[in-house]
Amino acid sequence: MAFKELGALLDAGLPLPIGGKTYTVPPPSAKTGLRVQNVMQAAATAAGGGKVSDAVLDDAAELDLYRDVLGTAYAEMIADGVKWPALKHCAMTAVAWIIQDEDAAERYWNSGGDPSQLAPNRATRRASSGTESSTRSRGSTSSTTRRQGKSGSGKKRPRRG
Template sequence: MAFEALGEILDETLKLPVKDKVYVVPPPSAATGLRVQAIMQAAAVAADGGKIDDAVLADAAERDMYRDVLGTAHAEMVADDVAWPTLKHCAVTAMVWIVQNKDSAERYWNSGGDPSRLAPNRQQRRSSSAAANKTRSRGSSSGTKPHQGNRAGGKKRAPRQ
């Protein structure tokens, strides 16, 4: 068995629908992909209160990251005069795609960039917690039976009248 060409088995583009047009984001170069990975990792470290690698962030500041991650779609969006929030959402979606995968990028896209909308909706949370509440807990695994009204010495209490 021989390896198939990746272009034939992988869709290496990201298709972003904006109003009446679909912008096709080509796959990033290896250098762009590695740079985005490093920047996103530095951002995650910073978000957790860690020390930021100034060299990584300086590299990002030197280049137009949105142009790089959107590729040819960037020029199309600028020519079509899309709004800044739209271009930004497209670029961040592309970064999620580069760092994670298409499924994650789709979830980010559909959330409108709102982290609270990435969580399951209220109905899903309710049905999940309802199912969890119906799950019976396991019994004791210590091998002892729970106390069932026996007094010390094994005598049972007389029923109250």
């Protein structure tokens, strides 16, 4: 078996429909992909209370990042007068595509950016996995409580001779 040409496998781009028009975000350059990974790592570090360089996450860097991840679709969106919330949503969808895959990008897109919509609720997970059951699980059979003696201290009293 021979390897297929990689460009034919990965160069499809990401189609994003807005207001009856579909914008195609081209695959990012390696430099942009690495930068997105770096920014996302910095964001995770900052969210965890770690120290991050302000230059990584400042407003200008954010706009540059949006332009970079959207590629040629960025200028097309600006020329068409796409509103800021839509442009930002497109950029964050592209980020999800770059750091994960097209399925993650589609989930983000369809959630409207609402994090609570990204993870299915428990009932949905159970129904889709086929593990929902009417049988209740058994409770724990181990015990961490100690029997207490008459004194209530939990210690044995010495015997009197």
